[in-house]
């Protein structure tokens with residue numbers, strides 16, 4: 001079947017090259033038209049101006065300070081097209097000059113429904129357009145040159161649904177899947193018409209009824225099959241007409257007893273037919289997952305050194321899968337971080353590696369085709385998994401993971417032979433490695449960690465050739481490219497991700513080059529208006545955007561501890577500032593840097609609402625009640 005698809009597809013391509021504007025402009029070799037550079041997601045850069053010999057003089061050239069109120073999670077990837085960088089927060093899309101950091105345009109999203117989620121992983125580029133999904137389920141197309149909106153469609157309307165991952169655009173289509181598995185959605189991957197936004201096809205990640213694979217899902221009618229969302233962009237092979245989508249975990253995440261079987265097609269890499277969305281084949285990385293070990297990274301497509309047609313994908317289970325795309329066989333499964341105790345969860349707590357927030361997240365593998373080497377960056381963090389009582393159903397205690405701050409998260413970068421899966425070297429990073437790795441033609445590997453280290457490694461040995469303090473966490477986007485013959489490295493810096501031990505810092509895109517200096521140009525953007533119309537709403541939005549992701553919207557605890565014991569911070573901005581300024585890791589350093597005094601004052605006000613028992617709640621003083629909304 002794949003060969004027939006290829007013929008049909010190539011016919012289309014030849015015809016299209018005459019008429020279709022999509023094909024009018026070829027991608028320049030160092031442009032980033034997807035989060036992972038191109039459709040193969042190799043993230044390899046064919047540039048050699050920055051070399052192992054001169055990388056020591058790399059310095060920051062300029063940075064643009066984003067300054068979106070009530071936004072702390074900054075986990076966008078980067079695009080670079082022409083001489084423009086595109087970056088997203090959940091509230092806006094920015095176009096920035098790739099050499100000077102000057103703002104070209106900014107597009108503020110108008111939310112139409114309640115937002116589910118706090119992050120955007122970025123945009124995709126195609127045919128002069130920028131495409132991105134939003135946390136309230138819109139898919140938006142902008143003119144890449146001007147930022148002018150072209151179309152906007154509302155797709156995700158179900159409870160808990162949204163778009164987090166970045167779309168990819170190819171051949172007049174935009175490809176994107178919905179999240180979030182952990183909200184109990186039923187995942188689907190979709191193709192849209194790039195000119196109109198019309199949905200062309202959809203593929204559900206969880207088969208029901210008579211659909212193939214459905215028999216292996218659960219047998220409890222009270223628990224509808226759910227999960228299988230998307231955190232990462234797809235990859236695509238124009239020659240075979242396949243789009244490769246990485247499917248996330250089943251739901252409920254840990255209570256696996258209610259969903260017997262393999263839970264297809266969760267935690268799988270699936271090959272779908274570009275034209276109609278029918279599934280060609282799949283490989284499931286973790287069947288019947290009990291640890292929240294999704295495949296949340298983009299797959300890398302490559303030819304091994306002997307010509308083998310390969311796909312590699314890294315998972316939260318801490319392994320890299322190497323699959324032969326011709327035979328569909330698993331060729332290797334190589335660890336990229338500590339692995340221990342991956343068996344079923346029992347009553348007694350056991351230290352499992354990686355834990356829920358370990359392994360490969362955001363970014364998976366990169367590939368250097370010159371040397372046949374795969375690289376992967378991971379989070380090295382073990383958590384305890386045990387059972388807690390289930391008041392609703394005492395016979396079935398609930399398996400639950402608990403973070404382990406006794407050994408806080410570290411990072412690991414691993415170089416792997418792309419055909420055998422053999423480990424070539426490993427580098428232990430000071431903090432979680434979430435940023436995408438960038439191998440270059442000159443034999444460098446650019447990397448970063450959430451401790452703010454921008455690293456240049458020797459791609460052959462893993463030796464650190466240069467380490468720069470970026471002044472904030474590197475939480476995702478990291479690219480290299482050239483403008484007017486000069487090679488640059490650009491990174492998304494600052495803010496937080498759910499991963500702890502980060503150094504936060506103000507949100508920015510920083511550009512580095514060999515001609516940088518110690519006083520880089522800083523472009524400060526005028527802040528967007530604060531979300532919320534009353535002061536109380538603004539306070540809630542600020543708390544929700546900065547603290548809720550980790551401590552829960554009600555401050556009753558989320559991924560990290562409850563704030564209920566901390567009533568002294570409620571309504572007391574001075575105490576909150578002191579706490580935030582001196583709190584040691586793993587809690588990130590949010591003030592000063594990321595948060596302004598005004599932001600902290602709002603958070604303290606909202607903590608008063610959240611942490612004061614209902615009986616003791618008092619009306620705020622009149623002055624506060626009447627203060628006008630802040631710009």
Ligand code: HEC
Pocket residue numbers: 405496497498499500546547548549550551560561562563565566569579585586587588590603
């Ligand atoms: C990236 C995740 C993250 C974010 C964002 C975050 N925190 Fe934390 N916070 C933590 C972690 C992790 C701890 C636990 C530290 C420990 O146990 O050593 C913590 C601990 C705390 C504690 C101490 C709780 C206790 O009783 O021990 C307070 C208070 C707190 N955070 C307040 C805040 C506030 C207010 C915000 C928003 C301005 C915030 N945090 C944002 C991760 C986060």
